[in-house]
Amino acid sequence: MKKWKQHQGVLQLVGLIIIVPLVAWGFGFRQTVKLWRACNARQEMVSRLAESRSGVGNELPGSVSGKQILNNGVLLGQLERPIRDNGVKMVKYTPYLTREEGELQVHTGELVLSGERERAFALVRPPGHHAMRVTHGNRGFCNVNMEAVMIENLRRRFGPLRVAIVDTDCHHGDGTQDIYWNDPDTLFISMHQDGRTLYPGTGFLPECGGPGALGRTVNIPLPPGTGDEGYLYVTKNVVLPLLEAFKPDLVINSAGQDNHYTDPLTNMQLSAHGYAAMNALLNPHIAVLEGGYSIRGALPYVNLGICLALAGLPFEHVHEPDHDAKALKQRPQVTEYISRLCDDVLNQYHNPPSRPSEGHRDGEWWRRERNIYYDTDGLSEHQNEGIRLCPDCPGLTCIETSSDRVDKSLCLLLPRNACPHCRDLAHRLVETTGKKSGRYAHVLCIGGQ
Ligand SMILES: [Zn+2]
Numbered sequence: 001m002k003k004w005k006q007h008q009g010v011l012q013l014v015g016l017i018i019i020v021p022l023v024a025w026g027f028g029f030r031q032t033v034k035l036w037r038a039c040n041a042r043q044e045m046v047s048r049l050a051e052s053r054s055g056v057g058n059e060l061p062g063s064v065s066g067k068q069i070l071n072n073g074v075l076l077g078q079l080e081r082p083i084r085d086n087g088v089k090m091v092k093y094t095p096y097l098t099r100e101e102g103e104l105q106v107h108t109g110e111l112v113l114s115g116e117r118e119r120a121f122a123l124v125r126p127p128g129h130h131a132m133r134v135t136h137g138n139r140g141f142c143n144v145n146m147e148a149v150m151i152e153n154l155r156r157r158f159g160p161l162r163v164a165i166v167d168t169d170c171h172h173g174d175g176t177q178d179i180y181w182n183d184p185d186t187l188f189i190s191m192h193q194d195g196r197t198l199y200p201g202t203g204f205l206p207e208c209g210g211p212g213a214l215g216r217t218v219n220i221p222l223p224p225g226t227g228d229e230g231y232l233y234v235t236k237n238v239v240l241p242l243l244e245a246f247k248p249d250l251v252i253n254s255a256g257q258d259n260h261y262t263d264p265l266t267n268m269q270l271s272a273h274g275y276a277a278m279n280a281l282l283n284p285h286i287a288v289l290e291g292g293y294s295i296r297g298a299l300p301y302v303n304l305g306i307c308l309a310l311a312g313l314p315f316e317h318v319h320e321p322d323h324d325a326k327a328l329k330q331r332p333q334v335t336e337y338i339s340r341l342c343d344d345v346l347n348q349y350h351n352p353p354s355r356p357s358e359g360h361r362d363g364e365w366w367r368r369e370r371n372i373y374y375d376t377d378g379l380s381e382h383q384n385e386g387i388r389l390c391p392d393c394p395g396l397t398c399i400e401t402s403s404d405r406v407d408k409s410l411c412l413l414l415p416r417n418a419c420p421h422c423r424d425l426a427h428r429l430v431e432t433t434g435k436k437s438g439r440y441a442h443v444l445c446i447g448g449q
Pocket residue numbers: 169170171256258290291292
């Protein structure tokens with residue numbers, strides 16, 4: 001007990017923030033308790049889903065308003081409630097976010113960037129890494145991409161930041177990839193179970209960024225059965241060298257814990273000790289909880305391991321009662337596969353392709369067509385995306401979007417450092433194509449700051 005008290009003091013000293021999930025924040029208390037009492041995979045899933053839907057509709061207060069998020073070039077929220085503006089239908093933005101979660105996550109980032117804390121861990125839910133730029137509903141339990149909310153607020157407050165996001169959730173972080181697809185100042189690395197074997201079925205090597213940020217998206221699709229050995233190999237041999245090359249101002253770990261060997265939804269074999277060791281190597285400024293569905297078998301051990309690693313404390317004594325090192329030993333075929341995969345990933349980062357893998361060139365635009373399924377809400381969205389191939393900035397992005405819920409709408413996204421030409425073009429497109437053509441139910445132009 002005395003030892004633990006000492007540890008507590010050290011934890012506070014090094015600035016570790018443990019934000020206990022929603023317990024102190026009223027609204028989530030019952031869901032949290034229910035969640036931790038769940039005793040099988042089915043119940044966990046149901047509780048998890050209920051929690052992810054619970055705060056919908058609460059407006060973010062203060063400095064984190066939906067409008068500010070939009071102005072930073074990240075489109076988050078539902079396209080609904082059309083209002084009339086000079087005879088033209090415009091979008092009223094509806095934040096799709098819990099107040100507590102947004103505040104906590106942004107506050108976590110601010111504490112680190114302001115120097116008040118050295119590192120921080122935002123233990124918040126629901127997760128967000130499946131939520132994309134355009135959001136018609138809930139996908140993979142995610143409503144809004146909380147990390148993007150945090151990052152864009154930090155950029156607004158602390159100026160231009162080079163940010164590296166290392167997503168270690170077992171599922172591909174397709175929402176975060178989508179948001180930063182064409183942002184050269186954000187390196188997104190996702191190591192996940194191969195999409196041929198797990199939701200959302202994406203996250204392959206050729207997906208390496210839009211035309212203005214080729215190579216800035218790095219996918220590492222790992223084979224089922226990857227254990228501590230594989231995760232640590234990837235971290236040492238790929239992730240750390242890439243971080244060294246990119247030189248970010250801020251490193252964020254999307255710390256999903258569904259790669260644990262007890263997780264009911266996935267097929268990996270990571271232990272709490274392995275996770276802590278990986279986190280110690282990454283040494284992120286901020287860790288953010290994402291998925292993790294083994295509520296009693298994994299989360300208490302993994303979260304403790306992450307806390308200790310962030311605090312620079314030994315984590316070897318974290319003991320998982322049912323851990324069987326022999327049974328969980330990674331198969332040699334998996335080890336060989338990962339070794340070859342790492343070589344390919346490194347090679348691609350240093351020699352990125354000259355054009356994106358998906359889509360085609362159409363004059364000064366790079367176009368691609370996408371179908372996005374919202375598994376939680378049972379919605380289908382269709383997108384036509386065009387990114388301007390601009391020599392002076394990452395390029396204006398135009399997204400035509402429609403879903404079972406929303407008629408065809410137009411979203412224009414200006415990058416943070418948009419050039420005058422892209423700005424003028426966006427303005428003209430809003431006035432002509434957008435407002436006068438009558439083709440769109442909603443028109444929205446955001447970003448450019
Ligand atoms: Zn996950």
